[in-house]
Amino acid sequence: MSVMFVLLPVALLFAGAAVGVFVWAARAGQFDDLETPSVRILHDDD
Amino acid sequence: MPTTEPILAPTTAGAVACAHCGLAVPAAAVDAAAPRQFCCEGCRAVWAILHEHGLERYYALRGGAAPAPAPAADRLYSELDDPGFQGRACRPEPGGLFSTELYLEGVHCGACVWLVEKLPGLVPGVAEARLDLPRSQARVVWDPRTVPLSAIARRLGSLGYTPHPCRGLAAQAARRREDRAMLARIGLAGAVAANVMGIAFALYGGMLDGMEPEFAAFFRWASLLLTVPSLIWGGGVFFRSAWAALSARTLGMDLPISIGLLTGFLHGVVNTVRGSGDVYFDSVAALIFLLLSGRYLQRRQQRAAGDAAELAASLYPTAARLLEDGRVREVPLETLAPGVLVEVRAGDLVPADGVIAAGRSTVDLSLLSGESAPLGVRAGDRVHAGTLNLASRLEVRVERTGLDTRVGRLMALVEEHARRRAPIALLADRISGHFVAAVLTLAAITFALWARIDPSRALDHAAALLIVTCPCALGLATPLAVSAAIGQAARAGFLVKGGDVLEKLTRPGRMWLDKTGTLTEGRATLVRWHGDERVKPLVAAAEAHSSHPLARAFLRALGEPPAGIRVEIMETHGGGIEALADGRRLVVGSPEFVLGRAGESSPALAPALAGAVGALAGEGLTPVLVAVDGRVVAAAGFGDPLRADAGPALDRVRALGWRPGILSGDDARIARAAGERLGLTVPDCRGGVSPEDKLQAVLAGGAEGPVVMVGDGVNDAAALAAATVGIAVAGGAEAALTAADVFVVRPGVGRIAELLEGAGRTMRVVRRNLVFSLAYNVVGVTLAMTGVLNPLVAAILMPLSSLTVILSSYRARTFARADAVEARR
Numbered sequence: 001m002s003v004m005f006v007l008l009p010v011a012l013l014f015a016g017a018a019v020g021v022f023v024w025a026a027r028a029g030q031f032d033d034l035e036t037p038s039v040r041i042l043h044d045d046d
Numbered sequence: 047m048p049t050t051e052p053i054l055a056p057t058t059a060g061a062v063a064c065a066h067c068g069l070a071v072p073a074a075a076v077d078a079a080a081p082r083q084f085c086c087e088g089c090r091a092v093w094a095i096l097h098e099h100g101l102e103r104y105y106a107l108r109g110g111a112a113p114a115p116a117p118a119a120d121r122l123y124s125e126l127d128d129p130g131f132q133g134r135a136c137r138p139e140p141g142g143l144f145s146t147e148l149y150l151e152g153v154h155c156g157a158c159v160w161l162v163e164k165l166p167g168l169v170p171g172v173a174e175a176r177l178d179l180p181r182s183q184a185r186v187v188w189d190p191r192t193v194p195l196s197a198i199a200r201r202l203g204s205l206g207y208t209p210h211p212c213r214g215l216a217a218q219a220a221r222r223r224e225d226r227a228m229l230a231r232i233g234l235a236g237a238v239a240a241n242v243m244g245i246a247f248a249l250y251g252g253m254l255d256g257m258e259p260e261f262a263a264f265f266r267w268a269s270l271l272l273t274v275p276s277l278i279w280g281g282g283v284f285f286r287s288a289w290a291a292l293s294a295r296t297l298g299m300d301l302p303i304s305i306g307l308l309t310g311f312l313h314g315v316v317n318t319v320r321g322s323g324d325v326y327f328d329s330v331a332a333l334i335f336l337l338l339s340g341r342y343l344q345r346r347q348q349r350a351a352g353d354a355a356e357l358a359a360s361l362y363p364t365a366a367r368l369l370e371d372g373r374v375r376e377v378p379l380e381t382l383a384p385g386v387l388v389e390v391r392a393g394d395l396v397p398a399d400g401v402i403a404a405g406r407s408t409v410d411l412s413l414l415s416g417e418s419a420p421l422g423v424r425a426g427d428r429v430h431a432g433t434l435n436l437a438s439r440l441e442v443r444v445e446r447t448g449l450d451t452r453v454g455r456l457m458a459l460v461e462e463h464a465r466r467r468a469p470i471a472l473l474a475d476r477i478s479g480h481f482v483a484a485v486l487t488l489a490a491i492t493f494a495l496w497a498r499i500d501p502s503r504a505l506d507h508a509a510a511l512l513i514v515t516c517p518c519a520l521g522l523a524t525p526l527a528v529s530a531a532i533g534q535a536a537r538a539g540f541l542v543k544g545g546d547v548l549e550k551l552t553r554p555g556r557m558w559l560d561k562t563g564t565l566t567e568g569r570a571t572l573v574r575w576h577g578d579e580r581v582k583p584l585v586a587a588a589e590a591h592s593s594h595p596l597a598r599a600f601l602r603a604l605g606e607p608p609a610g611i612r613v614e615i616m617e618t619h620g621g622g623i624e625a626l627a628d629g630r631r632l633v634v635g636s637p638e639f640v641l642g643r644a645g646e647s648s649p650a651l652a653p654a655l656a657g658a659v660g661a662l663a664g665e666g667l668t669p670v671l672v673a674v675d676g677r678v679v680a681a682a683g684f685g686d687p688l689r690a691d692a693g694p695a696l697d698r699v700r701a702l703g704w705r706p707g708i709l710s711g712d713d714a715r716i717a718r719a720a721g722e723r724l725g726l727t728v729p730d731c732r733g734g735v736s737p738e739d740k741l742q743a744v745l746a747g748g749a750e751g752p753v754v755m756v757g758d759g760v761n762d763a764a765a766l767a768a769a770t771v772g773i774a775v776a777g778g779a780e781a782a783l784t785a786a787d788v789f790v791v792r793p794g795v796g797r798i799a800e801l802l803e804g805a806g807r808t809m810r811v812v813r814r815n816l817v818f819s820l821a822y823n824v825v826g827v828t829l830a831m832t833g834v835l836n837p838l839v840a841a842i843l844m845p846l847s848s849l850t851v852i853l854s855s856y857r858a859r860t861f862a863r864a865d866a867v868e869a870r871r
Contacts, residue, residue, distance in 0.1 A: 001258075001261070004261065004264070005264065008245075008264075008268055011241075012241065012268070012272070015237055015241055018237065019233060019234050019237045022230070022233040022234075022237075023230040023233055023234065026226050026227075026229040026230040026233060027226050027227075027230055029222070029226060031226070031229055032178075032222060032225075032226070033178045033179070033180065033181070035179050035180045036159055036177060036178055036179040036180070039155075039156035039159050039179060040156075040159055040160075040163070042107075042156060
């Protein structure tokens with residue numbers, strides 16, 4: 001069971017990385033406009 | 047490149063559809079030999095642009111009709127190239143490029159996104175164009191060495207997307223930054239809550255089956271360390287706000303929240319260090335996450351309404367047409383200086399206070415002063431900024447600009463009163479004071495009781511009580527109900543700018559209404575006709591040649607003139623029109639004009655008509671005479687009639703307990719006549735009031751109770767800002783939009799009652815939520831005082847109560863959804 005002392009910190013590191021990515025995305029404005037990109041993806045040319 | 051659309055698309059009426067906008071092509075414009083038909087030159091030009099650049103896919107992508115191209119094809123947008131404007135509204139980008147935000151009219155679907163983002167291919171020098179569809183806002187990056195911004199704006203305008211510089215960009219950017227920071231906090235708080243909860247499950251398991259002490263200690267320390275960032279970064283929002291409220295000697299919902307969070311955390315720290323007793327880190331983390339989410343939802347709804355009102359304000363002109371050596375140059379309003387000459391075309395707003403140097407026209411004062419009758423002006427007369435030039439081109443010598451104008455001084459009043467408005471204690475804040483007192487008392491009692499029974503457990507039980515009563519559901523009750531209601535209100539056509547507005551609207555008091563444009567149509571309408579009916583077609587035929595507001599009112603009332611009447615205009619100016627219609631000499635205009643020109647034969651008025659003219663004046667109507675071949679045959683009366691829905695709307699408002707009244711800049715007689723028809727008493731109908739008087743009336747009423755002001759003009763703006771709640775109706779001035787708390791997207795007062803009823807339903811939901819969450823707290827307090835509360839019970843109770851409140855808020859129907867398409871615009 002002492003593997004817990006290693007596993008938990010490792011799992012939290014993963015969670016921390018995910019939070020870091022989310023905070024970056026929110027600060028970069030990725031969630032500012034949730035409507036237009038859904039339309040833009042339909043324009044299949046270029 | 048072949049296109050797929052049928053060459054002669056039939057419309058429902060069987061007529062030919064325009065190849066661009068899809069509207070019916072007038073029969074006269076159909077060219078049977080041409081492969082495609084267009085309703086106007088604008089549509090032909092847009093089609094040609096798209097075709098030339100191989101962008102016909104637009105027609106396949108779009109769902110419905112394309113925006114009709116802007117009629118103002120002569121708009122140069124040269125004010126966008128002004129260094130002053132670019133300094134304010136444009137930002138330098140790497141590579142010598144610049145970027146700016148433009149608000150586009152007529153943006154409505156995915157095809158518009160596609161077309162606008164094809165701008166770099168249409169205009170060389172544009173590096174990038176990105177359209178934000180819900181905000182109708184385009185970000186354009188361009189190279190000023192290759193192409194001026196005005197050329198980009200002209201191309202957008204020629205495609206049918208009339209561009210406007212965005213107002214309030216700094217405020218918008220600040221709101222956006224706060225929004226992003228809040229979202230980042232929620233992300234962190236959510237991740238922490240989920241992980242701490244996972245660890246807590248292990249601890250609960252240990253509580254039931256037993257756990258080795260070193261694991262229990264490890265899990266506690268892990269939860270403690272995880273909770274720290276969430277408490278500091280996420281919970282900091284509540285601590286700061288509670289501290290600010292305390293410094294201002296008020297109480298808010300954030301105070302009990304802060305007490306609960308801090309107690310929960312410190313209690314957990316002590317027990318973790320001691321290695322015994324309960325820890326509530328999972329409840330603390332979940333609380334922070336849920337409360338932040340509630341705050342975020344409410345802010346987002348309010349921000350959407352604020353953005354929409356600002357975009358509507360962006361539609362107001364920011365350019366003036368400067369006349370220099372007989373040439374016109376468009377310049378930003380801010381750069382106008384006293385002494386310069388500006389051109390004001392028919393249909394334009396006067397940009398500054400000044401004296402007319404040349405020209406003769408009619409101006410509409412209704413937005414500035416509330417007077418409904420248009421005023422004739424000529425060279426030498428003074429005109430004010432914010433009035434609308436109706437009839438023909440004027441040259442105006444500028445005397446005062448910006449803040450020195452009459453409008454500018456009114457706007458200073460607006461700002462002053464918006465700042466000074468006394469805050470009103472809202473239901474949740476009033477409750478929170480009692481709540482804090484009750485919770486602290488109960489905690490003290492718990493401590494005292496358990497100090498006698500089992501002193502070692504006393505502190506634990508008192509702390510547990512403080513934690514379990516941390517008003518999670520209570521803190522969510524108002525924000526969730528209000529944000530759900532503001533969202534529904536927006537779909538119903540009411541843009542609500544603040545969370546407290548709906549609550550303020552549920553305490554009935556005085557409601558002052560502006561008359562011109564709010565209770566009435568705000569434009570001249572033919573309401574009386576005395577005399578010969580047979581001359582009506584002749585009058586319509588002659589008036590079709592004039593752009594005077596009364597001429598247009600004639601046409602709306604009499605309909606399009608029958609074909610076949612030959613009209614030869616002899617003279618037309620502000621006073622009236624003189625024409626030969628089917629060979630008969632027709633004079634229509636003001637009594638002075640008609641009597642002066644009707645002819646030598648009988649300038650006098652027949653007694654019956656003289657009586658009619660007197661009666662018209664008595665009703666406050668504008669009289670117009672009609673003379674045929676030198677004889678006056680009819681008298682018409684023009685006025686500004688009440689909207690059809692004004693009467694029923696006021697009846698419903700009265701039924702809700704409000705006392706409506708009229709504050710009008712128009713003549714007192716007219717205000718009283720309108721009030722009588724709406725069932726108002728004479729003291730409730732004040733006419734001839736200046737903007738400052740309106741403000742005084744609102745301030746005086748504020749001493750007795752809530753005052754709601756409903757208006758649309760610059761003259762209402764100060765009163766709107768000072769009122770408990772200011773409601774602006776569509777079709778008014780920018781000043782009214784920015785000063786008001788609620789913006790109704792449709793003109794008129796017809797839907798005011800709906801707004802009040804919706805606010806009432808919202809507050810019932812809020813109260814229901816408060817009762818739910820208080821009931822939960824009673825259960826929690828009972829468990830804590832009897833000493834049976836443990837972290838597991840708290841972890842089940844807390845989300846249950848929040849879930850009840852969430853469901854109760856989002857299941858409630860507060861505002862009936864009106865026309866969804868219209869509400870979005």
